[in-house]
Amino acid sequence: MEDAARPWRAFYGPHVRPEIEAASHRTLPDLIGGVAETYRSAPAFTCVLPNGMNGTLSFAQVDEMSDALAIYLREVAGLGAGDRVAVQMPNALGFPVAAFAVFKAGCVLVNVNPLYTAEEMARQFEDAEPHALIIIDMFADKVPMATRGHPIPNIIVTRVAEFFPSMPRGIVGLVQRYWDKSVAPIELPHIRLPDAISAGRAHRARDHVEVSDYGAHLEPDDVAVLQYTGGTTGVSKGAMLTHANLIVNMEQTFELIEGLEKGKEIALTALPLYHIFAFTVNLLGFWALGGRNLLIPNPRPLSNLRRAFENYRITWMSGVNTLFNGLSNETWFLDTPPRHLKFASAGGMALQAAVAERWEGITGKPLLQGYGLTETAPVLTFNPLGKTRAGSIGVPVPSTEIACLDEAGHPVPQGEAGEIAARGPQVMKGYWRRPDETAKVMRGDWFLTGDIGVMDADGYIRIVDRKKDMVVVSGFNVYPNEIEDCLVTHPGVLEAAVIGVPDAASGEAVKAFVVARDTGLTQADIRAHCKEHLTAYKIPKTVEFRDALPKSNVGKILRKDLRAAELAQTAAE
Amino acid sequence: MVGAFEQALLAAMIFVIMLGMGASLTPRDFWLALKRPQGLMIGVVSQYGFMPFIGFIMAVTLDLPEPIAIGLLIVSCMPGGTTSNIFTYFSKGNLALSVLMTVTSTIFGVVLIPVVLLIYASALDLTIPRENIIATLVVLLIPVAIGMTLRKLNANIGAVTEFMGSALALFFIAFIAVSWVPRNWQFLLDTTPATYFAAIMLGVFGIAIGYIFARILRLHPRNARTVALETGIQNAPLAIAIIALTFAGSEQQGIIAVGALYSLFIVITSTIVTLIFRRANTAAEQKLPDSLL
Numbered sequence: 001m002e003d004a005a006r007p008w009r010a011f012y013g014p015h016v017r018p019e020i021e022a023a024s025h026r027t028l029p030d031l032i033g034g035v036a037e038t039y040r041s042a043p044a045f046t047c048v049l050p051n052g053m054n055g056t057l058s059f060a061q062v063d064e065m066s067d068a069l070a071i072y073l074r075e076v077a078g079l080g081a082g083d084r085v086a087v088q089m090p091n092a093l094g095f096p097v098a099a100f101a102v103f104k105a106g107c108v109l110v111n112v113n114p115l116y117t118a119e120e121m122a123r124q125f126e127d128a129e130p131h132a133l134i135i136i137d138m139f140a141d142k143v144p145m146a147t148r149g150h151p152i153p154n155i156i157v158t159r160v161a162e163f164f165p166s167m168p169r170g171i172v173g174l175v176q177r178y179w180d181k182s183v184a185p186i187e188l189p190h191i192r193l194p195d196a197i198s199a200g201r202a203h204r205a206r207d208h209v210e211v212s213d214y215g216a217h218l219e220p221d222d223v224a225v226l227q228y229t230g231g232t233t234g235v236s237k238g239a240m241l242t243h244a245n246l247i248v249n250m251e252q253t254f255e256l257i258e259g260l261e262k263g264k265e266i267a268l269t270a271l272p273l274y275h276i277f278a279f280t281v282n283l284l285g286f287w288a289l290g291g292r293n294l295l296i297p298n299p300r301p302l303s304n305l306r307r308a309f310e311n312y313r314i315t316w317m318s319g320v321n322t323l324f325n326g327l328s329n330e331t332w333f334l335d336t337p338p339r340h341l342k343f344a345s346a347g348g349m350a351l352q353a354a355v356a357e358r359w360e361g362i363t364g365k366p367l368l369q370g371y372g373l374t375e376t377a378p379v380l381t382f383n384p385l386g387k388t389r390a391g392s393i394g395v396p397v398p399s400t401e402i403a404c405l406d407e408a409g410h411p412v413p414q415g416e417a418g419e420i421a422a423r424g425p426q427v428m429k430g431y432w433r434r435p436d437e438t439a440k441v442m443r444g445d446w447f448l449t450g451d452i453g454v455m456d457a458d459g460y461i462r463i464v465d466r467k468k469d470m471v472v473v474s475g476f477n478v479y480p481n482e483i484e485d486c487l488v489t490h491p492g493v494l495e496a497a498v499i500g501v502p503d504a505a506s507g508e509a510v511k512a513f514v515v516a517r518d519t520g521l522t523q524a525d526i527r528a529h530c531k532e533h534l535t536a537y538k539i540p541k542t543v544e545f546r547d548a549l550p551k552s553n554v555g556k557i558l559r560k561d562l563r564a565a566e567l568a569q570t571a572a573e
Numbered sequence: 574m575v576g577a578f579e580q581a582l583l584a585a586m587i588f589v590i591m592l593g594m595g596a597s598l599t600p601r602d603f604w605l606a607l608k609r610p611q612g613l614m615i616g617v618v619s620q621y622g623f624m625p626f627i628g629f630i631m632a633v634t635l636d637l638p639e640p641i642a643i644g645l646l647i648v649s650c651m652p653g654g655t656t657s658n659i660f661t662y663f664s665k666g667n668l669a670l671s672v673l674m675t676v677t678s679t680i681f682g683v684v685l686i687p688v689v690l691l692i693y694a695s696a697l698d699l700t701i702p703r704e705n706i707i708a709t710l711v712v713l714l715i716p717v718a719i720g721m722t723l724r725k726l727n728a729n730i731g732a733v734t735e736f737m738g739s740a741l742a743l744f745f746i747a748f749i750a751v752s753w754v755p756r757n758w759q760f761l762l763d764t765t766p767a768t769y770f771a772a773i774m775l776g777v778f779g780i781a782i783g784y785i786f787a788r789i790l791r792l793h794p795r796n797a798r799t800v801a802l803e804t805g806i807q808n809a810p811l812a813i814a815i816i817a818l819t820f821a822g823s824e825q826q827g828i829i830a831v832g833a834l835y836s837l838f839i840v841i842t843s844t845i846v847t848l849i850f851r852r853a854n855t856a857a858e859q860k861l862p863d864s865l866l
Contacts, residue, residue: 052724052732168729171736301858310599311728326859331793335605474861505861 008395008459011387016255020248020399020425024288027243028103028224029215031288036063039263039290047093047164047295052307053172055093055164059290062096065197067211069101072200074214075207077132077154081106081217084128084226086152087274088112088121089136091295094158094193095273096283098134103224103243106214107131110226110238111274114138115535118145123236126150128226128432134158134193138176141184157186158193160297220244226432227276229374229477236482238432239375241276249377249426250284252397253370256382257285259342260316265291266340268308268317270299275475276378277347281318291316302326302333309333313340320348320475321507325355328362337363343385345370347378348475349507350463353390369393371463373449374477375441377426380449381461392460393453400424402461404453409443417464420453421446469559471500471508473537478510480559483530483538487512490529492521497549497557498540501566512540513549513562521545586745587655588716593738594662594672595720596731602669612667612787612796616674617681619783619804624649625689627778632693635767640827643694645771647812647828648835649779650689652678654808655713659742660843664850666799672717674803679709700818705811746840753837760830772834776842779805794857798850806843809836 009018025031039059046056057065073079085102087109089095102109110128112121114136121142125133132154135143140157161172176183191199203209224246226238254260267286271278273295286293294308305327308314319327324346327333343366344359351369359367366385371393372378380402383394396402403411404418412418427447430438441448452465471478480498487496495515503509514526523543530539550561606612628649632642653675661671686701720738724731754761783804787797812832820828 048728049732051735052728054728054732165729167733171733300861302861303858307728307732310601311724322861326861329859331795336601 006396006401006459007457010458011384011395012256012398013258013384015258016384016398018398020251020255023220023244023247023251023425025247026220027215027218027222028100028246028284029212029218031247031284032066032100032103033063033212035287035290036060042263042290043292044287045093045096045293045295046312047091047160047297048308048311049160049168049172049297050304050307052311053161053164053168054311055161055168057093057097057163059287062100065097066100066104068197068200068204069097069193070104070200070211070214071203071209072196073101073105073107073132073154075203075209076196076199079105079107079131079154081214082108082223083132084108084110084130086110086112086125086128086130086133086135088114088116088133088139089158089274090114090160090297091269091273091278092136092158092160092297093163093295094134094136095295096287096293097163097193097197098156098158099273099279099283104211104215106218108223108226111228111276111279113272113274113535116142117533117535118142119533120535121146122149124228125152127236128228128238132156136160137183137186140186140188140190144187147188155188155190156193156196157190159183162193218243220247221429223429223432225279227279227374237434237437240429240432241377242429245377245426245428246280246284248399249379249397250280250288252399252424252426253281253379253382254285254289255398256384257345257368258385260289260291263290265289265315265342266294266312267291268294268296268305268312268314270296270305270323271318271320271348271475275348276374277372277475278318280377280379281345281347299323302330306332309336309338314338315340315342316344317341318345318347321346321351321355322349322474322505324359324367325352325505328355328358334362341365343368345382347372349472352507356388356390371461375428375447376422376424376449377428379426380422380424389460392456392462394461395459396422396424396461400426402455403446404455405446405448414457415454417452417454419467420449420451420461420463422449423447469499471498471510473500473503473508473510474506476537478538483510483512483534483540486530486533487514487526487540489533490521490526492517492525495549495557497559497562499559499563499566501542501563502570503541506537509541510538511566512543513546514543515547515549516545584712586741587712590659590738590742590745591655591713591716592720592723593735593742594658594668595717596724596735596738597662598669598672598717598721599724600721602667603673606667606670606673611790612670612792612800613673613677615787615790615792616670616800616803617677619786619800620652620674620678621650621681621685621689623782623786624775624779624804624807625693627782628775629693631771631774635771637767637771638765638827640824641768641771641831644812644816644828644831645775646690646694647816648807648809648832649775650686650693651807651809651812652682652686652709653803653806654709654811656808656839656843657803657806658713659746660802660806660847661799662739662742664798664802664847665795665854666802666850667796668799670796670799671803672713674800675713676710678803679706679808682706700815702814702818705814709808709811746844750837750840753833757833757837760833764830764834768831768834772831773838773842775807775835776805776839779807780842780846781805794853798853802843802846802850805846806839807835809833809839 036059044059134156161169223240225241269282347370368383370382372380381394401423450468483498497513500508501511550558784801787800
């Protein structure tokens, strides 16, 4: 396409490169090491607990520890290049050390949601076949169940207060064990993260191993991360994101995020790092910027964030609509809005115009919405600073082409709705071991997002609908098939259908329609059943009992009819 | 009733507890409470308007021996003390407001205590020990200031101090309640039901009326809970010191008894109220969707 077809470039600031000709680094180990050289003893990550207890690692410490852990993975655990390593923990200091070690070892990182049930973990492990698992102690009790069919040979256990000074670490440990009772004994053979790092250090000293050797053969096009997502059919599959995908996407995003200074920013990371938005933008982006990342292990309740806001001069934060909306309703936040904030970035789910307006009123600083998908590492569009347009996902980031296509795959006339397709260096390599699924979403080198959008004449894009039946609950994708499969395993359920309905708190909420075998079945029974098998955000918020479900001629349940009826009813109210 | 060593030990404990309370605060918290002084003013009105009135009504209507009635009036005219700050902390109230209320009611007390006593007890001539008032303020403000400074210097030291202070506070509350009973066993047996009623209900009514008053004036529930605890919880040690200085002999024994009895029951009442307030606080928390965010 010609430049004329990219009118959005007019909105790029004077310092924005419209094309990222070459990424700053070839691979993630290059990036991680290079940045650490520059910022050495500056604080890179500070994990802040609700009571203000904290631990900090400098750039040099994270670099050295991840070196040692990479050596452990390769030399002691015996992993080879390209082997998968699953990392399953909330935001804590162990996360950057583990993730960076995996890259340096030439292995592939598999991000796993720590709140997954054992069944959900098992499905992901069966598909990714990790050779090692680095997991937080709080959830390690699920590992025996999750790995029954496919044992993982190496298990490394970390904790929330890992790398904290000894006094707060001890207090947190005691509170978790005896007061919260949130840490169960671990039955499988395992090694503690600090011990694994020590073992790696000992190996380095004895055998003079060079970590750089592991990364020497890495190519930008090699897979760095398997980021799991459900896709159209709800079959959980890993998007293969390469080193280049991640590095370029971080740079594309930061080209548009103007006004941040190298080595001077403090970012609040309340979004989980295992989610691709926080992974690319917060973890990699702020590392590259030399910023300090405040890691919040659990932002719920929101008062858990209060000490972080009080004790640190937060200059930037990312979040989803739910977070910004929630904070705007907290008395303490209204009383003492952050004074040093430059602006905030929203993604993961649609940002409601009212929420953005309220947030900007409270903080006096812009809230910029972006858009992207797991498959695109994730950022495709962002609102440029000072040129935000309410209700819009913004303009394409540099080196990115966006087109709205009709059913036949041809661009729709300007101003008309079509499926958003994207082309750029951030588009994934494909789905892990599923060429059939990959083929469904790729048309040449264009990736089909499944979202229906409209592009204005000047390049701003609005999302108007979604092609897939997927439900987005507060930034997390929920696939109706998975929930329906779970529902029909209940002996009292004959048939079930699941749709997304608008929800004030979470954007969309899961609603289930159930045809019951027996009349005594209640919403509570259904939810309790789901709770056994599904993560909390997937559990239907409401259950409606029906005598029958709308079906097509061939007997396929018509979710779109249920959705239309539901929306009509909401509108009528 | 309490030896010099025990008194010193208690003072040291309160110092450490207030150090922990201070470490949970920032100067901005105080600034905010001062910026909106309604809460503070409502607190002073509640403290010196309602409490002495409650004490007076009970002294008149209940069948109380005269020394008990005098003791009840004196306790009801006292300002708030550190105990109210501790319970405010645990009930997740507005601690900065609580500390400021204690400070203002204590300073105002120098003038207001004689005034309210003049109104309700027709010029009961009391000696107000200024050194005790100053001591109250010192024991409150110095550790709070040190605690805030510790937190400013190092968030971890602040958080550990807060943790230790609050753990000690829990021990302190349990210690007061448990150690009081055996020391005053005979006294408990000799006390009449009317006296029990007065000693218990002074705190209960104070907390209830303080809360309702603050809510009627549309204070935020968190601040209303703070005003409630601050109103109901009096500085009983100050009352005991005033009585000891003013009265002598068996008269003193009788008057002091109310203060001692009140000290025991206010700890029990406040513990129950704190549990209720904590539950209310949790219930008022925003319900976020089940996903992490």
